[in-house]
Amino acid sequence: MTAPHTPTFEDPLWYKDAVIYQVHIKSFFDATNDGVGDFPGLIEKLDYIAALGVNAIWLLPFYPSPRRDDGYDIADYRNVHPEYGTMADVRRFIHEAHKRDIRVITELVINHTSDQHPWFQKARAAKPGSAARDFYVWSDNDKKYDGTRIIFVDTEKSNWTWDETAQAFYWHRFFSHQPDLNFDNPKVLKEVLNIMRFWLDLGVDGLRLDAVPYLIERDGTNNENLSETHDVLKTIRAALDAHAPGRMLLAEANQWPEDAQQYFGQGDECHMSFHFPLMPRMYMAIAQEDRFPITDIMRQTPEIPELCQWAIFLRNHDELTLEMVTDSERDYLWNTYAADRRARINLGIRRRLAPLMERDRRRIELMNGLLLSMPGTPVIYYGDEIGMGDNIHLGDRDGVRTPMQWSPDRNGGFSRANPADLVLPPVMDPLYGFDAVNVEAQAADPHSLLSWMRRMLAVRKRHRAFGRGTQQFLYPGNRKVLAYLRLYPVPDGETETILCVYNLSRTAQAVELDLSAHVGRVPVDLIGGAAFPPIGQLSYLLTLPPFGFFWFILATEAALPPWHIRPSVPMPELATLVVRDGLADVLAPSARHVLESEALPAYLMRRRWFASKDHAIKSARLAQTDKIPGRSFDILLTEIEVAVGARTERYLLPLGISWDGETNAALPQQLALARIRQTRRMGYLTDAFAVDAFPLGLIRALRARTVVPVQDGEIRCLPTSHLDAVELPDNPEIQRLSAEQSNSSLIVGKKIIMKIIRRVMQGVNPEVEMVRHLTAHGYATPRPCWARSPVSAMTAASTA
Numbered sequence: 200m201t202a203p204h205t206p207t208f209e210d211p212l213w214y215k216d217a218v219i220y221q222v223h224i225k226s227f228f229d230a231t232n233d234g235v236g237d238f239p240g241l242i243e244k245l246d247y248i249a250a251l252g253v254n255a256i257w258l259l260p261f262y263p264s265p266r267r268d269d270g271y272d273i274a275d276y277r278n279v280h281p282e283y284g285t286m287a288d289v290r291r292f293i294h295e296a297h298k299r300d301i302r303v304i305t306e307l308v309i310n311h312t313s314d315q316h317p318w319f320q321k322a323r324a325a326k327p328g329s330a331a332r333d334f335y336v337w338s339d340n341d342k343k344y345d346g347t348r349i350i351f352v353d354t355e356k357s358n359w360t361w362d363e364t365a366q367a368f369y370w371h372r373f374f375s376h377q378p379d380l381n382f383d384n385p386k387v388l389k390e391v392l393n394i395m396r397f398w399l400d401l402g403v404d405g406l407r408l409d410a411v412p413y414l415i416e417r418d419g420t421n422n423e424n425l426s427e428t429h430d431v432l433k434t435i436r437a438a439l440d441a442h443a444p445g446r447m448l449l450a451e452a453n454q455w456p457e458d459a460q461q462y463f464g465q466g467d468e469c470h471m472s473f474h475f476p477l478m479p480r481m482y483m484a485i486a487q488e489d490r491f492p493i494t495d496i497m498r499q500t501p502e503i504p505e506l507c508q509w510a511i512f513l514r515n516h517d518e519l520t521l522e523m524v525t526d527s528e529r530d531y532l533w534n535t536y537a538a539d540r541r542a543r544i545n546l547g548i549r550r551r552l553a554p555l556m557e558r559d560r561r562r563i564e565l566m567n568g569l570l571l572s573m574p575g576t577p578v579i580y581y582g583d584e585i586g587m588g589d590n591i592h593l594g595d596r597d598g599v600r601t602p603m604q605w606s607p608d609r610n611g612g613f614s615r616a617n618p619a620d621l622v623l624p625p626v627m628d629p630l631y632g633f634d635a636v637n638v639e640a641q642a643a644d645p646h647s648l649l650s651w652m653r654r655m656l657a658v659r660k661r662h663r664a665f666g667r668g669t670q671q672f673l674y675p676g677n678r679k680v681l682a683y684l685r686l687y688p689v690p691d692g693e694t695e696t697i698l699c700v701y702n703l704s705r706t707a708q709a710v711e712l713d714l715s716a717h718v719g720r721v722p723v724d725l726i727g728g729a730a731f732p733p734i735g736q737l738s739y740l741l742t743l744p745p746f747g748f749f750w751f752i753l754a755t756e757a758a759l760p761p762w763h764i765r766p767s768v769p770m771p772e773l774a775t776l777v778v779r780d781g782l783a784d785v786l787a788p789s790a791r792h793v794l795e796s797e798a799l800p801a802y803l804m805r806r807r808w809f810a811s812k813d814h815a816i817k818s819a820r821l822a823q824t825d826k827i828p829g830r831s832f833d834i835l836l837t838e839i840e841v842a843v844g845a846r847t848e849r850y851l852l853p854l855g856i857s858w859d860g861e862t863n864a865a866l867p868q869q870l871a872l873a874r875i876r877q878t879r880r881m882g883y884l885t886d887a888f889a890v891d892a893f894p895l896g897l898i899r900a901l902r903a904r905t906v907v908p909v910q911d912g913e914i915r916c917l918p919t920s921h922l923d924a925v926e927l928p929d930n931p932e933i934q935r936l937s938a939e940q941s942n943s944s945l946i947v948g949k950k951i952i953m954k955i956i957r958r959v960m961q962g963v964n965p966e967v968e969m970v971r972h973l974t975a976h977g978y979a980t981p982r983p984c985w986a987r988s989p990v991s992a993m994t995a996a997s998t999a
């Protein structure tokens with residue numbers, strides 16, 4: 200269910216799993232050093248784009264053009280602007296992109312041409328009513344279609360412009376130098392289809408249909424979204440499918456959801472359409488610290504045909520358009536994000552993402568998190584992945600189209616040309632200039648926005664639910680938190696379920712989520728891999744830092760993703776005991792107090808061999824502590840007396856020190872009771888079971904039949920005769936069988952098994968007694984060779 204998913208290049212639904220990177224050729228990279236970005240430059244930077252983790256590139260218009268609308272005023276549909284390269288370069292670019300599994304999306308700008316296009320030059324000179332004249336929309340007066348809004352309100356006063364040559368007005372929805380083509384003339388559509396085939400034949404994978412709602416005009420309407428326009432699109436789609444199945448059409452229809460949705464038709468118009476209304480509402484939600492703008496617009500968003508897909512975006516080459524919000528919402532957004540009036544243009548804001556978020560990394564990440572997880576295919580605008588700034592002093596929308604900032608070198612590494620020759624000046628202010636914000640620096644910094652984006656895109660790529668899943672909102676009481684599920688049924692019958700939770704506010708928030716439909720599932724953080732507590736019957740509580748967000752996969756216990764990280768067993772916070780002379784110092788009153796009152800009760804509860812874990816420990820003390828001859832005398836043979844209920848129990852816990860750096864093993868640390876410091880030296884006071892000196896010292900004592908006088912008697916080391924026959928090297932290998940059984944066993948030099956019997960009772964331990972007896976009668980089973988009197992607590996047996 201969570202196996203990495205690599206989209207194949209053949210998949211006809213590739214656009215559903217795509218992440219699109221939007222590039223302006225002229226501003227990306229100038230390989231010819233004439234000051235203008237070009238195709239050879241873009242090819243050089245393809246590896247950068249691939250490494251970002253996107254798999255489609257959308258190119259802004261690169262055709263011959265007077266560039267009075269930055270290329271959307273096309274003068275020749277079948278060629279490339281000479282400053283950007285040659286057609287051979289374009290072919291090479293498509294080939295190189297495909298080699299890297301990157302799809303290419305170009306612009307099919309069909310609503311209008313430049314007034315420099317030969318069609319228009321011919322039309323204005325042609326007779327009224329002639330076929331050539333009819334390529335465009337003409338009128339004797341400028342009052343016709345007066346129910347039509349003006350889009351570029353800052354520049355244009357009318358959708359009609361008088362043409363001296365034609366002695367007539369021509370219709371244009373955008374700039375007056377961009378006459379609208381007349382789609383009532385079948386020859387226009389025929390030309391458009393030929394142009395489309397031309398680019399499909401070159402290998403282009405998708406076409407963005409610029410400004411499609413305005414193709415057809417009819418009296419008495421607002422001339423947007425007319426059914427005749429949809430008929431044109433159906434014809435285009437049919438021609439595309441017939442000529443090159445598997446290619447994609449992307450509608451630019453800046454419309455309300457119900458109208459934008461129409462551009463999918465019944466699955467027989469565009470494959471994709473931009474979700475224009477969602478975009479400003481993401482900005483609204485974070486400004487108002489309220490999820491409502493997002494949940495509200497998504498509720499108003501109709502279902503779309505199965506094979507269709509929204510394109511979602513935060514920013515693009517145009518102003519942040521506020522056409523699809525109410526007047527009061529627009530005022531709010533203008534006041535919040537464009538207090539400086541120079542940042543406003545038409546009905547929008549000409550700023551990039553980072554300045555809109557005031558360079559607040561948390562907010563930039565939050566917005567990108569939304570972009571990458573809302574239903575649809577995300578479109579990333581070049582430069583936003585490094586947090587590029589803008590320049591609101593440049594004309595029109597040029598301020599968000601400045602050169603890509605590659606490095607702190609001249610012109611931001613964009614071009615070696617004389618700065619005065621650059622197509623646009625790079626941003627140079629102290630906060631966003633190429634000195635401060637550039638690819639080179641960020642690529643070398645794991646904490647940069649660029650590195651973060653790369654990681655997020657890699658995570659997103661693993662889960663088809665992001666591109667293809669349905670969305671289900673949760674409505675927790677706290678409206679500052681936006682939460683939704685993305686659900687995608689995968690072939691094995693499971694449903695990939697991703698939970699996305701966003702804190703839209705500048706303060707920390709807690710939220711209770713109703714995840715009762717997913718009881719028993721384990722939320723695993725998609726980004727870090729940590730498994731969170733399983734979902735239970737009660738509401739699921741999460742806390743989020745300011746502008747924080749989570750993406751979780753809701754995994755079943757049985758199918759936890761292989762990359763998840765198990766919750767770590769919390770390491771106890773150990774006290775540090777200072778020893779001046781040696782281990783015995785831990786018995787000094789203050790250290791002893793720490794051990795008995797703080798360390799031991801918690802320690803015992805975690806030990807497998809402690810029998811009374813179901814009782815509260817009333818007290819624990821070091822009842823008997825005898826120094827025994829270890830190799831370095833660093834062993835304390837200790838008995839712990841524990842009061843539980845009405846009784847006391849005794850356990851053997853030999854203590855030793857494991858000094859830091861002397862062993863890499865984790866066991867001394869896991870079995871530690873306290874940290875130990877002797878001047879600069881640090882170590883652990885730990886169960887001597889984990890310290891090699893203990894078994895080795897004990898074997899030596901057995902061989903020497905040592906008798907150690909202790910407080911209330913003596914310890915006798917009583918080997919059987921078999922021990923003498925066992926030969927061990929100086930530093931035998933010591934294997935611990937298991938630290939956490941009722942007793943603890945280890946094997947020395949593959950010859951001796953030593954077992955620490957933990958529970959201490961009066962009399963001879965039956966296991967010791969039995970094994971000793973059997974050995975005496977000749978059984979070749981492990982033979983006990985050491986025991987403590989009067990209480991038997993330890994045996995050592997030779998395997999020889």
Ligand code: GLC
Pocket residue numbers: 268271272308373409410451516517
């Ligand atoms: C689209 C483009 C915009 C252009 C307009 C007119 O909206 O995105 O940049 O100015 O069409 O062609």
